[in-house]
Amino acid sequence: MFNRIALLRHDRGLSRKDLAEAVDVNPQTIGYLERGDYKPSLELALKIASVFGVQVELVFSLQPFPSITDALRRAGEQP
Amino acid sequence: MSHRSARKGILERLDDSVAWTGIPSFAAGHPRRRSMRWLSVVVLVLTVAGFLVDLGQPNLWWGYAMLLLGFGLANLMPILGPVKPWGGPERVDEFDRALRARAFLAAFSALAAVAVIGLWTIVGLSLVQGWTADALRSTIMKLAFVLATIYTAGPTCYASWARAPIDDDD
Numbered sequence: 650m651f652n653r654i655a656l657l658r659h660d661r662g663l664s665r666k667d668l669a670e671a672v673d674v675n676p677q678t679i680g681y682l683e684r685g686d687y688k689p690s691l692e693l694a695l696k697i698a699s700v701f702g703v704q705v706e707l708v709f710s711l712q713p714f715p716s717i718t719d720a721l722r723r724a725g726e727q728p
Numbered sequence: 729m730s731h732r733s734a735r736k737g738i739l740e741r742l743d744d745s746v747a748w749t750g751i752p753s754f755a756a757g758h759p760r761r762r763s764m765r766w767l768s769v770v771v772l773v774l775t776v777a778g779f780l781v782d783l784g785q786p787n788l789w790w791g792y793a794m795l796l797l798g799f800g801l802a803n804l805m806p807i808l809g810p811v812k813p814w815g816g817p818e819r820v821d822e823f824d825r826a827l828r829a830r831a832f833l834a835a836f837s838a839l840a841a842v843a844v845i846g847l848w849t850i851v852g853l854s855l856v857q858g859w860t861a862d863a864l865r866s867t868i869m870k871l872a873f874v875l876a877t878i879y880t881a882g883p884t885c886y887a888s889w890a891r892a893p894i895d896d897d898d
Contacts, residue, residue, distance in 0.1 A: 673819075673821070674819075674821035674822070674823065675819060675821050675823070675824070677823075677894050678821050678822075678823040678824075680894040681823060681891065681894060684894070686891060686892075687823050687826075689822070690822050693822060
C-alpha cells in the first residue's frame, strides 16, 4: 500500500507529532506509515484523510502515486 | 561563548547520566523504549548456552551463571524494549497492538518448541544416565528459567528485528 501522508503533512505544515495527536496514535506510528512499514486500519486511514480534508483514496492507494514532477508536467502540457 | 563556558558542570552531568538510564522517564509514565536487537540475541544465546553447558557438565559453575545472567538481563527487556506491556500507562495504538500480538505469537511458538524439546531431552537423559530425583528437579527448574527468558526476551527480540527504529519526529 502506498500513501501520500508525508507530502500532505509537509503541505499542511504539520509535524508527525501534530498529526499523531490529531488521530490519537504515537508519532512513531506516523513515521512507520510514511515509510510504508505499516498498513493502517480503515478507521485510522479515514481519520488521517479527515485531518487533511481529502478523500481517503487521495491519501492511500494500492498503486504507486505519480510523482509531483510528472503531475506538474502533465498539467503544463494541457491546453 | 568560549569552549570552557559551554562545558557542563558536575551536577548537569549527573542529571544527564540519570536521564540516560531512562528511569526518570519511566517513573513519569513515558519510558524511553529502545530497539534491542543484539542485546536480546545475546541474552537468548547466553541463556540457552548456559543451560546446555550445565546439562552436559553440571559441575561447571559458569554454565549456571550464564543461565542466571541471561535470565536477569531478560527481565529488563519488557521495561525498556519496544514491546509495550498490557495495562501500562503508555499510549498503545493500533501499531503497538499489532506488533505486540505478532511478537508474542513468535515468542510463544519458540517457547512451545523449546519446552517440548527440553522436556523430552531431560526425560531421555534422566533414563539413560540414571539421574537422582534431586538432579531431575534441578534440571527442570533450570529449563523453567530458559522458558521464562524466552517469554521476556523473545518478544523484544522479534519486535526489535521486525521494525527498524524511527525518530520521534522529523
